[in-house]
Amino acid sequence: MYATAPPPGGVRPPTSSVELSLSAKSLKDRDIISKSDPFAVLYVKSGSGWTKLGKTEAKKDDLNPTWAKLFLVEYHFESVQQLKVEVYDQDSSSPDKLKDQDFIGGAEFTLGQLMGAPGQSGSFLLTRGKSTSKHQGSLLVKAEEAKASSEAVRFRFSATSLANMDGMFSKSDPFLIISRLREDGQSWTQVHRTETIDNNLNPNWRVFELPMQQLCNGDPKRPLSLQVFDEDRGGKSDLIGHVQTTFEEIQGKRGTNFVLHNEALQKKKGKKYTNAGLLVATEVEIFRDHTFIDYLRGGLEMNLIIGIDYTASNGPPNDPRSLHFIDPRGPNQYQHAISATVSILQEYDADKQFPVYGFGGIPPGAYDVDHCFPLNLNPSNPEVAGAQGVLQLYTASLGHIRLHGPTFFAPLINQSMRIANQLSDPRKQKYFVLLIITDGAIMDMQGAIDALVEASHTSPLSIVIIGVGPADFSSMVALDGDGGKLRASNGRVSARDIVQFVPYNRFVGYPDALTRETLAEIPRQLCQYMKPGYPGQGPPQGYQQGSYPAQRGYPRQGPPHGAAPGYPGYRG
Structure with a gap:
């Protein structure tokens, strides 16, 4: 959430983090044969536009969904914070593209309106357009102050002798669904749902992790509800059994059975009823959920890699309509994107030296298009000093690199992976951010996805894509991964989300907002990489100062044939 300006004197008013949970009732069905598969998107008003805070999962065939996704927002008592929720019916053929989903309805409200309501919950009519007479169902939003906690819990649950609900x-x-009792003592908030295990009365669910704040808001005595359901993909799932407990009890009874109860089944079976099955927490482990600041305090170094688009669709640099045109009256979109991002990230880089690559163009002395060439024409050391150095090199390169195409991302992503893996140092934690500035849709979508999936498993790397110009960037949204995990051509899925896509045009006139949106996901992505089960626990070997992995097609010892190590008028 965007912070307000501090009051006179420089003292910022106290703020709280608030957790929002969403559910809906009596949604208008958008499907003809079956029921809708609804999901919700939450936005916050920012200036004259709306900024997406996130989206829930889709609930299949459910017109009364309770979404598990929880949203954390910063609550400013002194500010009007306008929120908007839009509910859609998911189209399985293109789940990543919001414009292709069936819009069910939306509602707007303020955070203050919610916080001041009884029980800090509110019900809002979902409407299409300005007419409230054509409501599409109702939206229920519940708020609760989030208690700060740096601890998380790793769980594994299994069950035995479950009641068979399928005949x-x-x-x-x-x-399994885990819910916690809200502070009002009357309603429940779902905090986790496991995967479904088909055709099995003795399931062993996968390990999962929950922050203590999300599980019980930092209170181990907060009542928890554990419910086991039989999934019915064509209708409402059947309750197999439930038990009420606390995290304190789960931790104390690790490896001990919880008896599941089902009152309806007991009434039906009478004296033959014993229970609905046994549930056991086979693994309960508390660990510190380290924050981004923890890693910075420990000396983590951020390293930036930059990729700049030199495809012909940008337009000739000497044409005032070109995205690469150097206008003495102000920066072009590439220059602005470089300044907005590099100026922040360079503060976390000890030597403030960044490798800079071009793609989609023909560098001096080369005859064919190159999809990853060092912008300073020095493959052995493509580093450039600071934000100003990057801007100077970019300006000097225009007019000497022939714009071409097509737009390929995979070579640049693969080179960035090599850098991140080979320059990692066990003596010092490092994390890399690849900034790609591009003007159009990529032509190697599957190749890029394959590279991204590989990077998500193996590399200390995040990727930020800034789309400049008026092109259609719908394909970039798919790379962002917000609609689900990316799947490589070999069937492997991404281990974590490592991509953030930002359309430049949405932030024209709001430079600070562009910077915030561009870098917003990096702390979370870094922390996820460092968690157990990810390669951050044991960084790759082989770091040598100033030595970069050789690129395909370029000899390690020098620049391309016939190229000078630089451009006229540029001193790197």
Whole structure:
């Protein structure tokens, strides 16, 4: 959430983090044959526009969904904070593109309106357009102050002898839902749902992690509800059994059975009823959920890699309509994007030296298009000093690099992976950010996805893509991964989200907002990389100061044939 300007004297008013949970009732069905698969998107008003804070999961065939996704927002008592929720029916053929989903309805409200309501919850009509008479259902939003906690819990649950809800010829398809009692003592907030295990009365669910704040808001005595359901993909899932407990009790009874109860089943079976099954927490481990600031305090170094688009769709640099035109009256979009990002990230880089690459152009002395060439024409050391050095090199390169195409990302991503892996140092934690500035849709989508999936498993790397110009960037949204995990051509899925896409045009006139949006996901992505099970626990070997991995097509010892190590008028 964007902070307000501090009051006179430089003292910022006290703020709180507030957790929002969303549910809906009686949604208008947008599907003809089946029920809608609704999901919700939360926005905050920023200037004259709206900024997306995130989206929930889709709930299949459910017109009364309770979404598990929780949203953390910063609450400023002294400010009007306008929020908007839009509910859509997910189209499975293109789940990543919001414009392709069926819009069910939306609602606007202020955070203050919610916080001042009884029980800090509010019900809002979902409407399409300005007419409230054509409501599409109702939205329920619940707020609760989030208690700060740096601890998280790693769980594994299993169950035995579950009641079979599917009759004689098949078995239940169980999943587990964990909910916590809200502070009002009357309603529950879902905090986690496991995967479904088909046709199994003795399921062993995968390990999962929950922050203590999300699980019980930092209170180990907060009542928790554990419910096991039999999934019915064509309708409402059946409750197999439930038990109420606390995290304190779960931790104390690790490895001990919890008896699941089902009152309806007990009434039906009478004296033959014993229980609905047994649930056990086979793994309960508390660990410190380190923050981005923890890593910075420990000496983590951020390293920036930059990729600049030299495809012909940018337009000739000497044409005032070109995205590469150097206008003495002010920076072009490439210059602005470089300044907005590099000026922030360089503060976390000890030597403030960044490798800079071009792609989609023909560098001096070369005859074919190159999809990853060092902008200073020195493959052995493509580093440039500071934000001003990057801007000077970019300006000097225009007119000497022939714009070409097509737009390929995979070579640049692969080179960045090599840098991140080979320059990692066990003596000092490092994390790399690849900034790609581009003007159009990529032509190697599957190749780029394959590279991104590989990077998500192996490399200390995040990727920020800034789209400049008026092109259609719908393909970039798919790379962002907000709609689900990326899948490589070999079937492997991404281990973590490492991409943030930002359309420049949305932030024209708001330079600070562009910077915030561009860098917003990096702390979370870095912390996820450092968690157990990810390669951040044991960084790759092989760091040598000033030595960069050789690029395909370029000899290590020098620049391309016939190229001078630089441009006229530029001193790197």
